[in-house]
Amino acid sequence: MHTGPIAEPSTAEYAKGRFLRHRRTRSAPSSPRAGRIRIRRRERIADKQNVWKHRHATSTVRYNWFRKSVSTLQSERATMDDESVLIDGLRQRDPQAFATFFERYADRMYRLAYGVVGSEADAEEVAQATFISALEAIDRFEQNARLSTWLYRIAYNHALMILRRRRPEESLPDDDNALPMPSSLTDWSTLPEDRLLSREAQEILRKAIAELPTTLRAAFICRDIEGLSTAECAQIIGVSEGALKVRLHRARLTLRERVSAYFGEWMAS
Amino acid sequence: MTCEELIAHLSSYIDHEMDADLVAEVQEHIAHCRNCRVVLDTTQRLIVLVHDEGRRIIPAGQRDALFDRLQQAFLSRPPASEADTTV
Numbered sequence: 001m002h003t004g005p006i007a008e009p010s011t012a013e014y015a016k017g018r019f020l021r022h023r024r025t026r027s028a029p030s031s032p033r034a035g036r037i038r039i040r041r042r043e044r045i046a047d048k049q050n051v052w053k054h055r056h057a058t059s060t061v062r063y064n065w066f067r068k069s070v071s072t073l074q075s076e077r078a079t080m081d082d083e084s085v086l087i088d089g090l091r092q093r094d095p096q097a098f099a100t101f102f103e104r105y106a107d108r109m110y111r112l113a114y115g116v117v118g119s120e121a122d123a124e125e126v127a128q129a130t131f132i133s134a135l136e137a138i139d140r141f142e143q144n145a146r147l148s149t150w151l152y153r154i155a156y157n158h159a160l161m162i163l164r165r166r167r168p169e170e171s172l173p174d175d176d177n178a179l180p181m182p183s184s185l186t187d188w189s190t191l192p193e194d195r196l197l198s199r200e201a202q203e204i205l206r207k208a209i210a211e212l213p214t215t216l217r218a219a220f221i222c223r224d225i226e227g228l229s230t231a232e233c234a235q236i237i238g239v240s241e242g243a244l245k246v247r248l249h250r251a252r253l254t255l256r257e258r259v260s261a262y263f264g265e266w267m268a269s
Numbered sequence: 270m271t272c273e274e275l276i277a278h279l280s281s282y283i284d285h286e287m288d289a290d291l292v293a294e295v296q297e298h299i300a301h302c303r304n305c306r307v308v309l310d311t312t313q314r315l316i317v318l319v320h321d322e323g324r325r326i327i328p329a330g331q332r333d334a335l336f337d338r339l340q341q342a343f344l345s346r347p348p349a350s351e352a353d354t355t356v
Contacts, residue, residue, distance in 0.1 A: 095344065187311065253312070
């Protein structure tokens with residue numbers, strides 16, 4: 001199967017083929033009418049070439065989309081097969097399956113929980129509750145979503161329950177308010193790593209994340225810390241992808257403003 | 270493209286969720302607008318920082334205890350029968 005780009009015939013080669021097919025040789029037109037006929041023939045050749053170019057471009061685009069789709073589907077299929085094996089093992093109460101399950105997902109659930117609830121003790125409680133809920137429901141899990149997405153959703157709901165116990169007065173931020181334009185315009189992006197990763201800077205960043213409203217913080221943690229896709233994040237949090245993007249955008253700009261104010265002061269001092 | 274429009278589309282640009290025409294407009298704008306370029310660069314840097322440093326794990330001592338508790342709860346449940354599993 002040909003995998004490289006298909007060579008496009010040049011105008012001259014295509015025209016030559018057409019002329020050879022008609023067994024004619026080029027010569028000066030004998031009359032204005034013959035000249036016009038020749039021009040119209042060249043135009044028809046050019047039109048056919050444009051159609052050919054478009055079909056080639058379209059088929060190349062379709063081919064590349066197909067290759068990418070196949071590789072994405074193969075990757076997803078491999079993940080689903082792997083998850084199916086794991087789920088079957090959990091249903092059979094295989095200790096090895098449980099060990100794999102824990103190793104693969106415990107830190108992720110803990111990390112999401114910590115990001116939402118903000119304390120190690122509560123995050124551990126959430127992780128434990130998540131695994132218990134998941135193991136109780138694993139027999140009924142229908143595999144309509146990825147196992148990780150399902151687990152994250154359980155963890156997020158448990159984290160929200162703890163948060164509501166602790167902070168019942170927190171209200172949802174209004175996503176429709178216009179964001180103010182950024183005001184901290186210090187370019188700290190090129191500061192050396194050791195400055196950006198200093199204990200003080202990390203503490204500023206951690207505090208800034210913790211002070212985000214819960215809805216914004218959850219979107220930011222799912223997308224930028226856990227590295228999940230927009231679609232997965234939206235499923236976990238239980239909002240539309242559009243709403244997820246708005247929250248993520250607000251979270252990023254808010255955090256950037258806080259961190260930029262800190263680094264701006266540091267660079268000015 | 271104005272600065273307000275660029276800021277509104279910033280996340281889409283960073284996440285490569287923007288069509289080619291808008292990407293070209295954004296790139297043309299930041300080539301001439303220092304402020305927007307700073308906002309873009311610092312936002313991208315922030316995301317990298319957070320992704321690299323925010324990957325907390327369960328503290329080692331707590332991890333083992335958590336594993337033991339969960340494993341005990343897991344093994345104490347009977348295996349799923351075929352009637353219970355949902356396809």
